[in-house]
Amino acid sequence: MSHTKLPDYLFFSDTLKSASLAVTPAELHGLLTGMLSGGLKTDDGRWQPLLFDYTSEGMAWTMAALSMAEKVVTYTETEMNENDFRLSLLLPEGDSDKDLMEKSEALSEWVNHFISGLGLAQLEIKSLSEGSKEALGDLEEIGKLMIDEEDDLNEQSLLLEQVIEHVKVCVLTIHAECGVHPEPQDKKPTLH
Incomplete structure (x- = not known):
């Protein structure tokens, strides 16, 4: 994986607030991950208008907020398509009781927006395998x-x-079934 990583939660939160966006980093990451897991391709740019419609009534975002969202999409897409089955969730950190409550609430927001992202990607729930339906039920x-x-x-x-x-x-179960996966690289024959 490249050396990029998800942005710092508090910095990202401040960037979204300064852009007058009423979405948290957890909600945004869940939404984007849901869109990716639902099969939405990122290379055609369709995800941006969907994001604008969902979060800001169709209004474009500031360059700073959009740039961070693009980094989140790129990182998440790369991470989910690697062979080690890892996934990072953009959630607040901390050790206090208050931090625990915030993290719990953020996880709930992440999951609910993930499900919304599947809807934005127009995922056909009826056509899912039993394993993916069970995973979606657990998430709900x-x-x-x-x-x-x-x-x-x-x-x-x-x-x-x-x-x-x-x-x-x-x-990852839903993404494995419905997400967009990179085409395998054609291996060139070895010359002896």
């Missing part, structure tokens, strides 16, 4: 989860990490 349930502040937050933190890993598996 995860999108409703919230941490109860009355519970043991250390235990909740561990459970949240397990849920995040399950989200990744569900997303």
Whole structure:
């Protein structure tokens, strides 16, 4: 994978806010990942007008916000199409109880926007395999989860990490079936 990475959550959040966009980095990353997993190609630029319609009533974004969104799309597309089955989720970090609550809420937003991204890509849910339908059902349930502040937050933190890993598996399952995958490179014959 290239040396690029997902942008810093707080910096990205500030960039989106300064562009007057009412979308969080988690929501945006979930939406874009859903669009990619639903089969939307990025090389024709169709994703940008869909993004503008969904987030800003069709108005174009500032160059700074769009540039960061393009980096997120490129990074995510590259990461999902590699053979090591990894997926990064753009979620806030931190160790405090407040950070845990924010991360839990951001995961819910990420998942719900991922599902919206599948819709924007016009994914035919009826045509999914049973495995992908099950993964989508799991994501729908995860999108409703919230941490109860009355519970043991250390235990909740561990459970949240397990849920995040399950989200990744569900997303990669759907992407493996429906996402756009690069064409295999033709290998040139070896000359002896």
